[in-house]
Amino acid sequence: xxxxxxxxxxxxxxxxxxxxxxxxxxxxxxxxxxxxxxxxxxxxxxxxxxxxxxxxxxxxxxxxxxxxxxxxxxxxxxxxxxxxxxxxxxxxxxxxxxxxxxxxxxxxxxxxxxxxxxxxxxxxxxxxxxxxxxxxxxxxxxxxxxxxxxxxxxxxxxxxxxxxxxxxxxxxxxxxxxxxxxxxxxxxxxxxxxxxxxxxxxxxxxxxxxxxxxxxxxxxxxxxxxxxxxxxxxxxxxxxxxxxxxxxxxxxxxxxxxxxxxxxxxxxxxxxxxxxxxxxxxxxxxxxxxxxxxxxxxxxxxxxxxxxxxxxxxxxxxxxxxxxxxxxxxxxxxxxxxxxxxxxxxxxxxxxxxxxxxxxxxxxxxxxxxxxxxxxxxxxxxxxxxxxxxxxxxxxxxxxxxxxxxxxxxxxxxxxxxxxxxxxxxxxxxxxxxxxxxxxxxxxxxxxxxxxxxxxxxxxxxxxxxxxxxxxxxxxxxxxxxxxxxxxxxxxxxxxxxxxxxxxxxxxxxxxxxxxxxxxxxxxxxxxxxxxxxxxxxxxxxxxxxxxxxxxxxxxxxxxxxxxxxxxxxxxxxxxxxxxxxxxxxxxxxxxxxxxxxxxxxxxxxxxxxxxxxxxxxxxxxxxxxxxxxxxxxxxxxxxxxxxxxxxxxxxxxxxxxxxxxxxxxx
Numbered sequence: 248x249x250x251x252x253x254x255x256x257x258x259x260x261x262x263x264x265x266x267x268x269x270x271x272x273x274x275x276x277x278x279x280x281x282x283x284x285x286x287x288x289x290x291x292x293x294x295x296x297x298x299x300x301x302x303x304x305x306x307x308x309x310x311x312x313x314x315x316x317x318x319x320x321x322x323x324x325x326x327x328x329x330x331x332x333x334x335x336x337x338x339x340x341x342x343x344x345x346x347x348x349x350x351x352x353x354x355x356x357x358x359x360x361x362x363x364x365x366x367x368x369x370x371x372x373x374x375x376x377x378x379x380x381x382x383x384x385x386x387x388x389x390x391x392x393x394x395x396x397x398x399x400x401x402x403x404x405x406x407x408x409x410x411x412x413x414x415x416x417x418x419x420x421x422x423x424x425x426x427x428x429x430x431x432x433x434x435x436x437x438x439x440x441x442x443x444x445x446x447x448x449x450x451x452x453x454x455x456x457x458x459x460x461x462x463x464x465x466x467x468x469x470x471x472x473x474x475x476x477x478x479x480x481x482x483x484x485x486x487x488x489x490x491x492x493x494x495x496x497x498x499x500x501x502x503x504x505x506x507x508x509x510x511x512x513x514x515x516x517x518x519x520x521x522x523x524x525x526x527x528x529x530x531x532x533x534x535x536x537x538x539x540x541x542x543x544x545x546x547x548x549x550x551x552x553x554x555x556x557x558x559x560x561x562x563x564x565x566x567x568x569x570x571x572x573x574x575x576x577x578x579x580x581x582x583x584x585x586x587x588x589x590x591x592x593x594x595x596x597x598x599x600x601x602x603x604x605x606x607x608x609x610x611x612x613x614x615x616x617x618x619x620x621x622x623x624x625x626x627x628x629x630x631x632x633x634x635x636x637x638x639x640x641x642x643x644x645x646x647x648x649x650x651x652x653x654x655x656x657x658x659x660x661x662x663x664x665x666x667x668x669x670x671x672x673x674x675x676x677x678x679x680x681x682x683x684x685x686x687x688x689x690x691x692x693x694x695x696x697x698x699x700x701x702x703x704x705x706x707x708x709x710x711x712x713x714x715x716x717x718x719x720x721x722x723x724x725x726x727x728x729x730x731x732x733x734x735x736x737x738x739x740x741x742x743x744x745x746x747x748x749x750x751x752x753x754x755x756x757x758x759x760x761x762x763x764x765x766x767x768x769x770x771x772x773x774x775x776x777x778x779x780x781x782x783x784x785x786x787x788x789x790x791x792x793x794x795x796x797x798x799x800x801x802x803x804x805x806x807x808x809x810x811x812x813x814x815x816x817x818x819x820x821x822x823x824x825x826x827x828x829x830x831x832x833x834x835x836x837x838x839x840x841x842x843x844x845x846x847x848x849x850x851x852x853x854x855x856x857x858x859x860x861x862x863x864x865x866x867x868x869x870x871x872x873x874x875x876x877x878x879x880x881x882x883x884x885x886x887x888x889x890x891x892x893x894x895x896x897x898x899x900x901x902x903x904x905x906x907x908x909x910x911x912x913x914x
Contacts, residue, residue, distance in 0.1 A: 302609020317478025353624025
């Protein structure tokens with residue numbers, strides 16, 4: 248990289264570090280460190296949560312299916328978009344979980360089932376989490392070594408050390424420092440700012456790539472595939488392995504099933520100032536993905552074009568790729584090496600800045616999540632009385648440090664052979680296949696029992712562990728299922744066992760009103776929004792609103808945003824349905840598919856991304872102002888530390904901070 252690249256890389260990083268230092272003053276309680284004081288707004292959550300899912304390892308995992316299946320996954324993924332949007336609007340799982348006021352999933356497990364189950368789930372969740380995160384540093388450091396063309400070995404006098412180990416040590420140290428400074432408050436603020444900056448960089452990168460590679464060149468590269476392996480035609484992909492229609496269907500079902508079970512996101516849910524804000528943050532987060540999706544697709548296809556088009560063979564990318572001996576690393580580094588030669592000066596620095604910002608946000612979120620889960624759900628339940636806030640926060644910081652150190656050494660030792668996404672699916676399954684049914688059943692089914700939760704959890708987790716071990720054993724060649732398929736089998740088995748055992752052991756229905764703090768147990772009282780005008784709405788509108796779970800908490804603006812996004816996803820469901828029927832009768836020629844993806848896969852998402860940048864940028868700024876105002880003025884409750892009051896088994900020790908006299912904006 249040139250001088251301008253290093254400057255463009257340094258500026259946003261310095262800005263984020265400065266913001267991290269500023270947030271330190273607001274850490275005054277355990278709830279501040281773990282849940283951001285519970286006062287985050289929807290745009291703060293949407294931007295921060297989106298950036299936390301944009302780390303280097305996550306980005307690299309997206310490139311692999313794109314290079315394998317191209318635009319085709321986008322066609323079938325349109326079938327799942329309305330489902331995910333409807334779940335986001337309804338607040339499926341998220342809304343009820345927030346109603347319980349639990350700080351972690353483990354705390355909810357104690358409230359719903361038992362303390363012993365919380366301990367078991369906490370230990371298993373922590374194990375699954377650190378194994379899942381353990382490969383992040385290796386993937387991320389390899390990216391920077393090959394993208395920046397660093398030497399594989401660095402020499403310090405008589406000492407020799409792999410460069411990727413040095414990169415791991417530096418960036419893990421930075422991510423760890425950020426979390427030690429201000430915990431979840433720092434994570435929310437820095438990730439929100441990083442998310443807005445990255446959104447703008449996405450657009451610059453896409454524009455820059457099209458100044459180097461034309462769409463016609465990309466189209467030529469994408470259409471030069473073997474029959475059955477098309478990157479543009481969904482009906483000519485029957486021979487594509489792993490990333491196909493079955494992958495999309497299973498991913499959709501698993502995403503619904505593991506809502507809230509992927510604990511890396513629970514801290515953002517707990518940070519919301521209300522259950523409704525958490526729900527709206529999820530709705531907006533779905534829309535925010537347009538910009539990143541189009542950037543990933545264009546970058547992947549540009550890399551594919553660069554590596555295979557004769558016009559670019561003189562660039563040296565293929566030679567650099569062939570020099571990598573390890574096949575798994577070689578497969579992961581196709582895009583970084585292509586971008587090393589492809590991106591112009593300045594844009595290369597912006598791309599590197601985007602990856603560094605994603606790296607800091609994504610890794611910080613993981614070490615924060617798994618570090619807090621160990622203390623909150625494994626250590627604290629063993630204690631008979633709470634710790635002092637200062638001692639509690641110190642333990643949290645020590646645990647976060649341990650996670651970072653573990654990931655550093657695990658990445659040095661462990662050699663990954665599967666696709667990144669497949670490895671994550673099966674390691675996540677250790678916890679999510681059992682936790683998914685325990686969470687959904689616990690929140691929605693009054694007959695779910697502790698025995699059912701134990702049985703379902705053990706069943707799902709045992710099958711998931713087998714899915715991890717078999718690929719590394721002598722029976723690997725006989726394994727008919729990949730990581731995603733094995734995860735689905737484990738989840739289905741856990742559901743069946745949970746239902747059967749709960750029906751056999753249920754002696755008394757669970758008190759759901761008490762669990763969800765509603766009815767006579769309600770502690771929060773707020774006048775229902777727009778109650779007076781609800782009865783005046785047209786009958787059809789009331790039916791539609793009821794069908795998609797609009798309640799009195801939705802303002803008219805909320806209804807327009809949520810309903811508009813759902814309608815948008817339904818339009819594309821109709822388009823895909825009609826296109827599928829058409830192609831079953833008469834196949835579209837290849838040039839039609841190329842034109843379709845230019846419009847639907849590139850131009851339209853870019854237009855949406857530009858508008859979303861302005862919209863979410865303003866919303867994020869206003870939410871940050873409100874966030875700092877509340878943190879500066881609200882009254883803390885030191886008892887809000889994630890413990891369950893033993894005198895009232897179902898109740899978390901929690902109290903909403905009082906509203907300030909002047910908030911500066913409407914909730």
